[in-house]
Amino acid sequence: MKVQGAEPSERAPQVWAKADEVLERTGLRDNAYLRALAAGELSLPAFRASQAQFYFAVEFFSRPMAALVARIPDPRARLDILHNVVEEHGDFERGRFHETTFRAFLESLGDPPALDELVLWPELRAFNAVIAAACIHDELDVGIACMGIVEHAFATISAKIGRAVVDHGWVAEDQLVHYKLHAEIDERHAEEFYRVIEPGYADESRRYAIEQGLELGAYCFGQLYAGLWRRARAATAAEPATRFEPRISILTLAVDDPAAELAFYREGLGWPASTQGDWAMLHTRGVRLALFPRAALAKDAGRADLPPAGAVTLAYNARSEDEVDALLARAVEAGGALVKPAQTADWGGYSGYFADPEGHLWEVAWGEGWQFGPTGELWGGPLGPPPGPR
Numbered sequence: 579m580k581v582q583g584a585e586p587s588e589r590a591p592q593v594w595a596k597a598d599e600v601l602e603r604t605g606l607r608d609n610a611y612l613r614a615l616a617a618g619e620l621s622l623p624a625f626r627a628s629q630a631q632f633y634f635a636v637e638f639f640s641r642p643m644a645a646l647v648a649r650i651p652d653p654r655a656r657l658d659i660l661h662n663v664v665e666e667h668g669d670f671e672r673g674r675f676h677e678t679t680f681r682a683f684l685e686s687l688g689d690p691p692a693l694d695e696l697v698l699w700p701e702l703r704a705f706n707a708v709i710a711a712a713c714i715h716d717e718l719d720v721g722i723a724c725m726g727i728v729e730h731a732f733a734t735i736s737a738k739i740g741r742a743v744v745d746h747g748w749v750a751e752d753q754l755v756h757y758k759l760h761a762e763i764d765e766r767h768a769e770e771f772y773r774v775i776e777p778g779y780a781d782e783s784r785r786y787a788i789e790q791g792l793e794l795g796a797y798c799f800g801q802l803y804a805g806l807w808r809r810a811r812a813a814t815a816a817e818p819a820t821r822f823e824p825r826i827s828i829l830t831l832a833v834d835d836p837a838a839e840l841a842f843y844r845e846g847l848g849w850p851a852s853t854q855g856d857w858a859m860l861h862t863r864g865v866r867l868a869l870f871p872r873a874a875l876a877k878d879a880g881r882a883d884l885p886p887a888g889a890v891t892l893a894y895n896a897r898s899e900d901e902v903d904a905l906l907a908r909a910v911e912a913g914g915a916l917v918k919p920a921q922t923a924d925w926g927g928y929s930g931y932f933a934d935p936e937g938h939l940w941e942v943a944w945g946e947g948w949q950f951g952p953t954g955e956l957w958g959g960p961l962g963p964p965p966g967p968r
């Protein structure tokens with residue numbers, strides 16, 4: 579029985595809302611694999627290899643689903659999930675089996691891998707084993723909720739993967755199969771699961787089992803994508819570099835008086851440093867800051883001379899407005915010059931500038947919505963999402 583066109587929340591409002599909350603909290607629909615894919619951080623061969631593995635999740639998925647059908651005592655409720663099983667099998671048409679459309683997707687990426695020769699990654703076997711156990715051995719509500727939330731998440735995930743492969747020019751928009759379909763149908767599939775358990779949500783012990791199933795589904799699907807992300811990232815990194823990763827390793831300042839500059843940063847600001855002759859490396863987190871004698875740097879870069887300091891500004895992002903004031907004062911105390919006292923900036927934040935002893939410009943700034951990771955790396959808002967898996 580089809581419920582096409584129905585608002586998903588109408589037929590299973592409570593389970594849907596709870597599942598949505600779980601998906602938001604876990605970040606499954608915005609996981610590291612999807613973010614890396616969208617950002618162009620995965621190579622096509624690495625993405626293709628990870629999707630070839632994912633094939634085994636697609637191929638397997640309808641089997642625990644069919645096992646669930648056998649466990650549902652109410653024939654009408656059984657039909658909701660049975661319909662989903664049938665649709666996974668292309669409404670009885672072999673050419674439209676979901677494993678077949680997924681094979682077509684792999685072919686559309688070019689250079690398709692021989693699936694029957696693939697060595698399956700444990701992440702895939704683990705995912706398949708968990709959903710099978712949930713559907714066969716766990717409480718019925720756990721299994722149904724677990725399968726439902728996987729479908730629920732897959733609607734958004736499919737749309738994002740489809741968008742990314744088209745944006746990267748890997749698949750022409752009119753050639754996009756499988757993910758295009760699932761972006762459209764999987765919210766309905768989720769609802770077909772949820773409506774079976776919705777009546778039980780009012781009962782405390784059944785609600786517990788349903789929520790356990792939602793958490794389990796989000797967890798094991800998240801683990802699968804975390805695994806795909808780690809492996810695809812490692813495979814991309816192992817390829818001979820043909821592209822620049824979006825990162826900066828070292829900022830090198832051309833300096834006229836290396837000793838005085840080093841003293842400002844090491845003694846004045848208190849940053850750890852290592853030195854080799856006239857050359858110094860400040861142990862800043864993430865991007866390193868190096869100090870190099872101007873003439874030597876010009877020679878190293880094959881230039882006759884280098885432009886004066888101040889053509890580039892460096893920035894230190896603070897955690898509050900008060901911190902901006904305090905750090906500007908600290909820089910002046912250490913021998914820097916206050917270039918511009920902190921004030922409300924045109925872009926809405928609060929910032930000021932100081933110059934190091936040779937005039938290299940530093941902005942110290944605070945902005946609403948900026949967030950700091952455990953090592954002080956900056957993300958949030960227009961700066962982008964946090965690195966790594968969620």
Ligand SMILES: [Fe+2]
Nearest residue numbers: 729763764767
């Ligand atoms: Fe589905």
